[in-house]
Amino acid sequence: MSSLLSSPCSSVCGGYVHRSRASFSALMHTSSCLRKQAVAHRKPKTSRTKLAQDLKSNTKPELYDSGPSFKTAGSSSFTRDPVPHTGLPQTDNQSSQKRQLRQPRPPRRLSEEMRSRGWDVDGGRQVPSYKALRSASRFKEDRSRNGRDDASRSDARRHDADRPVVSISDRGRRSPSLRIANHLTKIQPPAPSLPALDGDFPQTFISPPLMPGLQWCLKQVLGTGAVPTAIQSLSLKHLFKKPKVHRWKQYLLASETGSGKSIAYLMPVLQALKESEGNPTPATSVETTRPRSPTDETSSVSDTSSTPEIAPVADTSSVATTPAAPQYSLNPRALILAPTHELSRQLTGFAKSLIHEIKLRILCASRANTRSTLKPSLSSSQMAQEMHKATDGEGAELHLAAAQGTHPVDMIVGTPTKLLEMARGRGWSRQIDDAPLPGDKDYNHRRQQVGTPEMGLANVEWVVVDEADVLLDPDFQETTRTLLADISAARGHPVPVIVEPIAAGEDVSKATATPLNYPFNFLLTSATIPFALSAYLEKFHPELTRLVSPNLHQLPKSLQTEYVSWSGGNKSADIERRLRRVWSEDSTSGKMQGKLSKVIIFCNKNTKVVELGEYLTEKGIQNVALTSESSARKHGSNHHLDGFLRPPVKKVPEPTSPSSSSDPAPSPTPEAAVTPMTPADAPHVMITTSLLSRGLDFAPDIRHVFIVDEPRNLIDFLHRAGRSGRAGAHGKVVIFGKMKGRGSAQAKDVRKRVATLSS
Numbered sequence: 001m002s003s004l005l006s007s008p009c010s011s012v013c014g015g016y017v018h019r020s021r022a023s024f025s026a027l028m029h030t031s032s033c034l035r036k037q038a039v040a041h042r043k044p045k046t047s048r049t050k051l052a053q054d055l056k057s058n059t060k061p062e063l064y065d066s067g068p069s070f071k072t073a074g075s076s077s078f079t080r081d082p083v084p085h086t087g088l089p090q091t092d093n094q095s096s097q098k099r100q101l102r103q104p105r106p107p108r109r110l111s112e113e114m115r116s117r118g119w120d121v122d123g124g125r126q127v128p129s130y131k132a133l134r135s136a137s138r139f140k141e142d143r144s145r146n147g148r149d150d151a152s153r154s155d156a157r158r159h160d161a162d163r164p165v166v167s168i169s170d171r172g173r174r175s176p177s178l179r180i181a182n183h184l185t186k187i188q189p190p191a192p193s194l195p196a197l198d199g200d201f202p203q204t205f206i207s208p209p210l211m212p213g214l215q216w217c218l219k220q221v222l223g224t225g226a227v228p229t230a231i232q233s234l235s236l237k238h239l240f241k242k243p244k245v246h247r248w249k250q251y252l253l254a255s256e257t258g259s260g261k262s263i264a265y266l267m268p269v270l271q272a273l274k275e276s277e278g279n280p281t282p283a284t285s286v287e288t289t290r291p292r293s294p295t296d297e298t299s300s301v302s303d304t305s306s307t308p309e310i311a312p313v314a315d316t317s318s319v320a321t322t323p324a325a326p327q328y329s330l331n332p333r334a335l336i337l338a339p340t341h342e343l344s345r346q347l348t349g350f351a352k353s354l355i356h357e358i359k360l361r362i363l364c365a366s367r368a369n370t371r372s373t374l375k376p377s378l379s380s381s382q383m384a385q386e387m388h389k390a391t392d393g394e395g396a397e398l399h400l401a402a403a404q405g406t407h408p409v410d411m412i413v414g415t416p417t418k419l420l421e422m423a424r425g426r427g428w429s430r431q432i433d434d435a436p437l438p439g440d441k442d443y444n445h446r447r448q449q450v451g452t453p454e455m456g457l458a459n460v461e462w463v464v465v466d467e468a469d470v471l472l473d474p475d476f477q478e479t480t481r482t483l484l485a486d487i488s489a490a491r492g493h494p495v496p497v498i499v500e501p502i503a504a505g506e507d508v509s510k511a512t513a514t515p516l517n518y519p520f521n522f523l524l525t526s527a528t529i530p531f532a533l534s535a536y537l538e539k540f541h542p543e544l545t546r547l548v549s550p551n552l553h554q555l556p557k558s559l560q561t562e563y564v565s566w567s568g569g570n571k572s573a574d575i576e577r578r579l580r581r582v583w584s585e586d587s588t589s590g591k592m593q594g595k596l597s598k599v600i601i602f603c604n605k606n607t608k609v610v611e612l613g614e615y616l617t618e619k620g621i622q623n624v625a626l627t628s629e630s631s632a633r634k635h636g637s638n639h640h641l642d643g644f645l646r647p648p649v650k651k652v653p654e655p656t657s658p659s660s661s662s663d664p665a666p667s668p669t670p671e672a673a674v675t676p677m678t679p680a681d682a683p684h685v686m687i688t689t690s691l692l693s694r695g696l697d698f699a700p701d702i703r704h705v706f707i708v709d710e711p712r713n714l715i716d717f718l719h720r721a722g723r724s725g726r727a728g729a730h731g732k733v734v735i736f737g738k739m740k741g742r743g744s745a746q747a748k749d750v751r752k753r754v755a756t757l758s759s
């Protein structure tokens, strides 16, 4: 406890720093402040592509150094640290778009005053009026932009707020935590050399806390020797707790790319869904929490075995119960939100590989504009068969608009736009005006075009926001928050829709916002936490617990970086030359066992993607060039990514007993089925933009990522680079630029900044 003293910063910021053991974080803080001071005096950079200034200073693993009392029995040390993760600095774009706060939800019969504040009643449900959602017509789907400008980064401030932060130190555990045993890569998993368990943090996928069926499927998917990664350990430790007094969980799971965040959030969600099958938890109360006192922090840190959650004082005066789910076709109990259809489909397939034993029903809502294949006249057994087909296949999708009756479904995965459409009716966003404008002949026609809502939200107990920094950025936030508000309203606890990006440098610690207490478990995940997200969470979710891996905001250790200088001639020819070199190295090294590695090339612009694709095709290199407009993306499946995405693990024959000690037979490796081919026979190159840089789990034979345009910022860079070197597999990120002579300053700057991402 004595290690948690605060001392004034000796440098420039005048702030305070929490001291951990040996005052190392104090040192880091001071040096960070000095660096910021130096940056502030530097001539401001005008480049649009200037990279983040001080990303690393906030996130060094040393900041999570543990006090002596938290050492585990083995070499691992797990700790909760008082230094909060403050996030990456915010972009200008975000700061310039300060918008208004809409509140509160209205009573069912609306007064004129409430109406004028933008509320309406729709089919008995309270929703923001279409007028209030006028700006929703700008909703853009599938645009995973990651922030555009870094000019405000040096303004970023660290806020030593007292929200709970839980981290896991990787000292002495670095290799085991990511010594990935993955049978998909044909790497024989090393015998697990686990540090001694300290009874606190699970270091194997064991039962309990996992139910045997889930544990068995994890072994199938990951291989028998797999051990939890840092973020999964944290999840096992914290997300399976069952507090005596029910309260809705609020957690952020943050860890580097390819570190297994999907499993970290799927494990607790799937298990909870199974356990509460047929026994839904009502939205019993809106929890109001007392202000945190300094003693809260001390006690939560000193007692690692206790929950990091500060017990809220339940406001029993506002007790409400979940209204009965109306007769919608689908009434899911969990929703997973993802920024793209591709990611939704992959997550669905992956989640299905984990439920072969526990038998839940998971649906992908990614298909946007297709007619239902179900006929209303189907008998119930036919319907059940269709349902089985739709929920058992890889990334299977179902559109039930024309089907009758309700269909049991436990979890739906989709983009916020699609999910909102399912909840409000197809075409709802076209109805953004309450009254027709003079001469608006289409008005009635438009209103009639709105489809019937097919998804009820009253049963939703879990919401996961994957790639939270994208889904809560200016492009997506309105849709995401509207959906969250709709769920809350459907569960009987209306909350305001907040569309209020935090300005750069805004001191959120002094903000007096009303916390958002959603009546469901709320999980957010991301590999990058920009300032805007961090500040938003601090302001509106002060009780949210952050589970942070020590390598957050760093490149995976298995990923090498290499710089290639443009020759000064044709850039496409330079890229072609480098590709051929990769394949010739593959053939001589023998590391690829006769196969040739695949390469993902990231460009900044669609035109460049198309141009490069055509050039390589001309040169006899088969490739897949994908932009946001590509027609291949509109087919409602991930077939356009075939050969590049990691395929889901198929179900293996039933075990005699899932809880028996014998390990499951390894499933056939996807590689085994693939005949070796050359880049002239089958695409070995995918060219795309940042569109596909988020969340997708690419196959391990993608050994190279080429970044041929300067990334817009370090967030963008981390996600692009992170498509390779996943789950401990070897990978290389090749960065092209002008490295020598006049005009090389920018490339050198990139190099310097990228170097800060490797420890």
Ligand SMILES: Nc1ncnc2c1ncn2[C@@H]1O[C@H](COP(=O)(O)OP(=O)(O)OP(=O)(O)O)[C@@H](O)[C@H]1O
Residues within 6 Å of the ligand: 180, 181, 182, 221, 222, 226, 227, 228, 229, 232, 255, 256, 257, 258, 259, 260, 261, 262, 263, 526, 527, 646, 694, 695, 696, 697, 722, 726, 727
């Ligand atoms: N404990 C583990 N051992 C071995 N492999 C694992 C483990 N956990 C996850 N994996 C594998 O690692 C890969 C990456 O996982 P996942 O896609 O969840 O990463 P992520 O952290 O969500 O990455 P991103 O930030 O890019 O979305 C998957 O193929 C998954 O099967």
